[in-house]
Amino acid sequence: MHPVLEIDRLNVSFDTPDGRVDAVKDISLAIAQGECLGVVGESGSGKSQTFLAAFGLTAENAIVSGAVKFRGQSVLGLSRKALDEFRGRKVSFVFQDPLTALTPHLTVAAQMGEVLAHHFKVRGEEARKRSLDWLERVRIPEAARRLRQYPHELSGGMRQRVMIAMAMMGDPELLVADEPTTALDATVQAQVLDLIDDLRRDTGAAVALITHDMGVIARMAQRVIVMRRGEIVEEGGVDAIFSTPKHEYTRMLLDAAPRIDEPPPALAPPEPGAPILEAKDVRVTFPVRVEEGVFGATKKLRAVDGVSFTLNAGETIGIVGESGCGKSTLARAVLKLLPQGRDAGAVTFLGRALSNADQRAIRESRKDLQIVFQDPLASLDPRMTVGGSIAEPLLSLRPDLDRAARNALVRETMADVGLDPGLINRYPHELSGGQNQRVGIARAIILKPKLIVCDEAVSALDVSIQAQIVALLIDLQKRMRLAMLFISHDLAVVRTLSHKVLVLYLGRAVEQGDASAVLADPVHPYTKALLAASLSPDPAAERQRERVRLVGDLPSPLDTRASLRFLKSKAIDDPDAEQYRPAMIEIAPGHWAAEFDPPTADAPADSGRPITAV
Numbered sequence: 001m002h003p004v005l006e007i008d009r010l011n012v013s014f015d016t017p018d019g020r021v022d023a024v025k026d027i028s029l030a031i032a033q034g035e036c037l038g039v040v041g042e043s044g045s046g047k048s049q050t051f052l053a054a055f056g057l058t059a060e061n062a063i064v065s066g067a068v069k070f071r072g073q074s075v076l077g078l079s080r081k082a083l084d085e086f087r088g089r090k091v092s093f094v095f096q097d098p099l100t101a102l103t104p105h106l107t108v109a110a111q112m113g114e115v116l117a118h119h120f121k122v123r124g125e126e127a128r129k130r131s132l133d134w135l136e137r138v139r140i141p142e143a144a145r146r147l148r149q150y151p152h153e154l155s156g157g158m159r160q161r162v163m164i165a166m167a168m169m170g171d172p173e174l175l176v177a178d179e180p181t182t183a184l185d186a187t188v189q190a191q192v193l194d195l196i197d198d199l200r201r202d203t204g205a206a207v208a209l210i211t212h213d214m215g216v217i218a219r220m221a222q223r224v225i226v227m228r229r230g231e232i233v234e235e236g237g238v239d240a241i242f243s244t245p246k247h248e249y250t251r252m253l254l255d256a257a258p259r260i261d262e263p264p265p266a267l268a269p270p271e272p273g274a275p276i277l278e279a280k281d282v283r284v285t286f287p288v289r290v291e292e293g294v295f296g297a298t299k300k301l302r303a304v305d306g307v308s309f310t311l312n313a314g315e316t317i318g319i320v321g322e323s324g325c326g327k328s329t330l331a332r333a334v335l336k337l338l339p340q341g342r343d344a345g346a347v348t349f350l351g352r353a354l355s356n357a358d359q360r361a362i363r364e365s366r367k368d369l370q371i372v373f374q375d376p377l378a379s380l381d382p383r384m385t386v387g388g389s390i391a392e393p394l395l396s397l398r399p400d401l402d403r404a405a406r407n408a409l410v411r412e413t414m415a416d417v418g419l420d421p422g423l424i425n426r427y428p429h430e431l432s433g434g435q436n437q438r439v440g441i442a443r444a445i446i447l448k449p450k451l452i453v454c455d456e457a458v459s460a461l462d463v464s465i466q467a468q469i470v471a472l473l474i475d476l477q478k479r480m481r482l483a484m485l486f487i488s489h490d491l492a493v494v495r496t497l498s499h500k501v502l503v504l505y506l507g508r509a510v511e512q513g514d515a516s517a518v519l520a521d522p523v524h525p526y527t528k529a530l531l532a533a534s535l536s537p538d539p540a541a542e543r544q545r546e547r548v549r550l551v552g553d554l555p556s557p558l559d560t561r562a563s564l565r566f567l568k569s570k571a572i573d574d575p576d577a578e579q580y581r582p583a584m585i586e587i588a589p590g591h592w593a594a595e596f597d598p599p600t601a602d603a604p605a606d607s608g609r610p611i612t613a614v
Helices: 047-054 080-086 108-120 124-137 143-147 156-168 186-203 214-220 238-243 248-256 327-334 359-368 386-397 403-416 433-445 463-480 491-497 515-520 525-533 539-544
Strands: 005-016 019-031 036-040 062-070 091-094 174-178 206-211 223-228 231-237 277-289 298-311 316-320 346-349 369-372 451-455 483-487 500-505 508-514 584-588 591-594
Touching: 005 047, 019 047, 019 206, 019 231, 036 047, 036 214, 047 062, 047 174, 047 206, 091 156, 108 124, 108 143, 108 156, 124 143, 124 156, 156 186, 174 186, 186 206, 186 214, 186 525, 206 214, 214 238, 214 539, 223 238, 223 248, 231 238, 231 248, 238 539, 248 463, 277 327, 298 327, 298 500, 298 508, 316 327, 316 491, 327 451, 327 483, 359 369, 359 386, 369 433, 386 403, 386 433, 403 433, 433 463, 463 483, 463 491, 483 491, 491 515, 500 515, 500 525, 508 515, 508 525, 508 584
Parallel strands: 036 206, 036 223, 091 174, 174 206, 316 483, 316 500, 369 451, 451 483
Antiparallel strands: 005 019, 005 062, 223 231, 277 298, 277 346, 500 508, 508 591, 584 591
16 A cells, blocks of 8 residues: 655755855655645755745745656646646645635635535535535534634634644645644644644544654654754654663653743742832723624723733743633733723833833933744844844933944844844844844843843744854843843743743633642643643653643633633623622632532533632
8 A cells, every 4th residue: 555645865956146056955855645644844944945845835946856656647747737736635635824825715615615516516506505514523513604704803812723623624645734723823723733733543544744743752752853954864663762872862842842831940030129120000992993782882801801020130930821711911011001080090100100201211211121923034124234223222311322232232132142243233024033033032132131121032933043042041130130021822932931920811811820829730720721731842742741721712801701611600691791809819829710500510621629718
């Protein structure tokens, strides 16, 4: 019996203005029916290009050679018409970002209907029934309503499930999942991975899972190939690759992967004394226009709903939760980057009240309050040199410095963050992602601030670069006694560098305290679900792990009942009513958790020991 896919000595190169670039070099692999092959490596390793080239999806300047066979039939060299019949029917792709992969001006029903019309000549009511069936199979709630919606009206997790439904509805023999969960929260990632694994078992489809996440590979794959610079450097069974890796690159990837199941490195203790930042009952609301009811009616969206915490010098608070829980909004409220009303709570920094401060006072505090964003390329001006971007805060907040002094300070700061000062006149597009993130950090620390906010500052980076940036932040904190708010949905990274953890759910804190207590002995069911969804680069541990899952997607924050998902016994059955606020109760000294209902037989995800006041 032939393997589903055989690739033999595949080479892919591109003719560019700078010469020929070899992207894939002499790659050979095979995938059997019902098998998940993990293809792992960092950006630029040739993972995606291997499978795009195998099925005729490369750019026009690509030069492809070698042999690709699907069920013994040669694929390379097929005509465009033959490939159009083949792709989507025999082999389907699920890409990283469903928002760009889906057509924005077509409804879900129209896009799913295209697949059925093209491959099965099925249209009309029959197409609608099949589409509805597949949306239900991928566990999309209110599937009939979702068929009428457009991609932008769905959450990231639902869009990815629509992509999987479209890929699987043709009953393909091979599913190529190219970084299918990189842009998703941990809880949604867990749901999507479970779905792909269930479909593989139910249909017998082969799966090529392309990722740089070693935890995803440990969870899903039976065999693994490791790619670097267009070549396979190691391959074998998943247990052998993870337990006894032979190649130094494989060992580096495994060593760099953060682990939620191991003790974190020792951090320098925060400075004692009064906190430098105190947030008390912080609130941020936005008026949102709604379609229902009277034309022009609005509802109040509570993006942050009464969050309090303190932060000392030299201390890091990790702020975690799913997309839409208010992590970034809370940080921007603290930095006074958002307008807030009179009932927005109080923020005190270095003994100065920022809540009702005038613009001049806020401007004076800017040199001590800085932020590092998720995407360095998006946050840096592409027309400015690296040196110009790093020096820009000095022009506004250090007018006493002349050009020579600014350049000297820029070079000194570049060295501090591990950048070659010789890159000072380069532009962002000439640097790697890791180098650009170091530029963003240099820009944030050049004023010697007391506090920096890292907003998903490492989530877009390869695992080895991520490890370098995390180590850099820890080192800078030790040397400069920086206080940090570290925002992330990756609990393993948060565990590595946080002294305290604050868990947010729909704008409210549900658990907070020392990182060692919250992450090692969580109390609230939401925290437990986040931890259960965090993957470990250990196949044996993943097989033995207890799966705690939250059912369904995050409810609408416009519904006032949503924040009582874990305390439904107190909810008033009215989406606009003023609801009960769960009390924060001290479980142990410094460890607080919000009230929740005791577990029930039909809600195992809400399980956990009862909370009692100390």
